[in-house]
Amino acid sequence: MFFLGLGSNLSSSFGDRFENLNLAVSYLETYYIKINKRSNFYETPSYPDIKNPKFINLVVEVSTNLSLEDLVSVLIFVEEKLERKRIKKNEPRTCDIDIIDYNGKVMDFTYKNLIFKVPHEKLIYRNFVLFPLQEIAPKWIHPETKDSIDVLINKLSNEDKKSILKIKKS
DSSP, X not given: OEEEEEEEOSOBTTBSHHHHHHHHHHHHHHTTEEEEEEOOEEEEOOSSOTTSOOEEEEEEEEEXXXXXXXXXXXXXXXXXXXXXXXXXXXXXXXXXXXXXXXXXXXXXXXXXXXXXXXXXXXXXXXXXXXXXXXXXXXTOBOTTTOOBHXXXXXXXXXXXXXXXXXXXXX
16 A cells, blocks of 8 residues: 655646646556545645745555556656656645655665655654545554554644645545
């Protein structure tokens, strides 16, 4: 079982932040990635610069027979198809797709000069991942810390708990 986190805080030529994420999910399905569950949308301030446009995020549970390298290749292709530009770290973007959990494995790897850590080392601090993940996988356990999703959410600051808005829109 795999979990992917998707986010967007810029419109693209395809549409707004919501449309970018809906298209990303559709594109994933065309590349042998089955969407098993999908969270609602969640809106949060941009991180780390709250002056940037707010993010819309969601989490999906997927299954695939793709190798890790092929999965990453598809994720990067989908981001680029949706006009993602990699110029500066944490800049606004039309589409960002992260691997949250890859069959409960903990790993570091490089793909085309991009460094990946699964699960992401800052996942435990990110409300925009934890809340949608809790929605679709309430019994999820962090593969490295062994903390439950509820414990991780309880460890978030009050500001992080209050700054996230669930949006029921498909």
